[in-house]
Amino acid sequence: MTTPAIDVRSVSKHFAGVRALTGVCLDLRPGEVHALVGENGAGKSTLIKLVTGVYRPDGGEVRYLGEPVAFAHPRDAQAAGISTIYQEVNLVPMRSVAGNLYLGREPTNRLGLIDFRRMRRDARTILAGYGITVDVRRRLGELGLGVQQMIAVARALSTDARVVVMDEPTSSLEPREVDLLLDVVALLRRRQVAVLYVTHKLDEVFRICDRVTVLRDGRLVHTGPVAGTTRLRLVATMLGRDTDQIRRHGTTTFSDPAVSDQRGRTTGIPEATGTPVLRADGLTRRPVLDGVSLDVHAGEVVGLAGLLGSGRTETAKAVFGADRLDAGAISVDGARARRWNPAAAIRGGIGMVPEDRKAEGIIGDLSVRDNIVLAALPRLTTAGFVSRRRQDEIVDTFVRRLRVKVSSPGQRVRELSGGNQQKVLLARMLCLSPRVLILDEPTRGIDVGAKAEIQSLISELAALGLGVLLISSELEEVVEGAGRVLVLRDGAVVGMLRGDDVSEDHIMRVIAQASGDGRPPRAPAAPRGGL
């Protein structure tokens, strides 16, 4: 057997006491494309950074071409022949294509000045080798992201890379651009380069990769040839579920009667209860959403499942009007909304609790009180002044009802635990008396107690007539909390399960199905200019 290009030997890494990786092994052979998959927090990024010299392991070792290495800096790894292609193109958009290819190593003439003619000629030759014909004098930023990504790859390779690490290289590409990129990956394999391919997209794993390694919670849970596994097995491994024994009821605290009642209703009467409160048609935001349609009726919990990167959060934001859309319409009570943004959504009785609590939810410097009444401000304001009495009533009511643990309503929300912050965000929306609530990962990263409280609250509210769009990466939560589940893949709804069909097993099967009937048709990668 040939020496692996990269041999990661049971490395461990922790940050501030939190273990990011525990005893992970990975060998990367020349001429193979090795997929690295796993859900959020699985440790993919940490592993990449250990390989590319950003971090050094706390335990274990990384061998490169058979020799133990300890790169002090990503630059050293790059000089040794390990190139990294990041998700976001890491080049200079204001410079020409040729200038980017030769950035930092421009050919010079006898006077020590840059030999632009040679640089351009060589750049054209290199790019032609990948089937790209662009005017190498054009600014990189004017080209499509796909072409930019290719140029990043070409640059990585023209530095004689033996190992190329690609971190979700297709996440911002159009399908045609993806084809082009995958062709280049195939070319790398022919040239005996070792490729570590990090992705969330199962299609790509099965299209281009030879072997696959699955990480979960910082541990290696599977490594083996792609040919020897199935999509379903892979999904189950990533999510930590045993396909054979999936429990129908686990550890969540959604109230059973509410859910089974809903299931009965939804299976009994196919189109739940007349006009949905909220309806979305063909929401499209390229390249992350591709015609998502859904509806939510009063008193119904609709689950939204899918792997990371399938468009769950994007759907939530699109429905709430937080992102500009390329196409699609929202209707409330059957009437199509004209101007749709978060303010309009709130006025229409739609609320959302965002996925990223810190970045998009709480305002850390403000008090619990100010955070709770934030969205209700327009309703509490008369002639520019906030009614303190009504504000305090609302805050009192919800702090008590949701059992938010605070020293006083004036306490800064920054000082609360994650679970209590989440309750504050729920209170912010609930005090608007919404009719539909979009909950994006409502229990992520919070303690078990708060999690249970929030789950039973969701059931309780639904029983009172609130419609809920429940998004969760935990299948168990979706299965047990929702009466109906939509499954997303690559920004499109690929299945809807209702009634007894709602099970973890079933959702995983839908996620694992190939788009269409197997491999997507490959578009011929014709040489072409910028997009």
Next chain:
Amino acid sequence: MADTLAARRARPDILGFLQAGGVYLAIAVLLAFNLAFTPHFATAANLRLQLVQVAPVAIVAIGMALVVASEGIDLSVGSTMAISAAVLPLYLGYGVWPAVAIALLAGAAVGAVNGSLVAFARMQPIIATLGTLVACRGLALVLADGRLTEMFDPVLGALGNDAVLGVPISVLLVLVVTGAAAVAVHRAAFGRRLLAVGGNHAAAALAGLPVKRTLVTVYVVSGVLAATAGVLSTARQGASDPSFVGLLIELSAITAVVVGGTPLSGGRVRIVGTLMGALLMQLITATVIQHDLPDSAARMLQAGIIIAAVYVQRGRSRA
């Protein structure tokens, strides 16, 4: 053991106290020093002079504090003063009050441009207002034909130099502006929106708050306050001097804001603190001048205080 625990607990308290009250402490120390060692310091004439001198900076600084609370900055305040100074004599023929109104409108217009660049064109505030800083000084010089214009209007003169019940009008104006800003920030819905937008832009937008309107408003307020300061300076000098009025005042205003305990990271603001920050800087300059120390000493002292203020906030935000 008990000692170290107590010390550990005391540390953030000291920082907290310095952040909240450091500026008051510094003012008290300087006042005490001056009362003890500076001849003629505690005379009504001197105190009045100091307050009148600081009035334009204080007014501009209050506007700056609001912009900083929105996670922005307004470098164009000095040039906005120049525009209002340049506009004033052009319309004096219609009467003092119409001329003043037009000068303030001009300030609002500059603010609207700044606000639009930040809110709609999504430019970084420091760059957007750097642009208007350059453009408006130029525009002011064009409007004034590059000249200093003397004005002999009795009402305007009174505005700059008269007093009501012994308090100069400009000082009264500072008090009114500070009070109004404090109410707007701490009592009115506007302040909630402002601090929410400055504290977490994305969260404010997702809560359905009018983020863009709030940003435009805050720059318009800053523009109007700068124009007010321009009118005051012009009235006091009895001359419109668009080349020099408000020159580098943005730096004094930012200093007052920071020294007053408002972090540049947005989402928090101290209105009265800002006023105190302006007073402190004035007091430092006065102290140094009256003790015949070189002006450079005042600058270095001010620099030291700015760095100390920022250091105190840094320690606080980490704790």
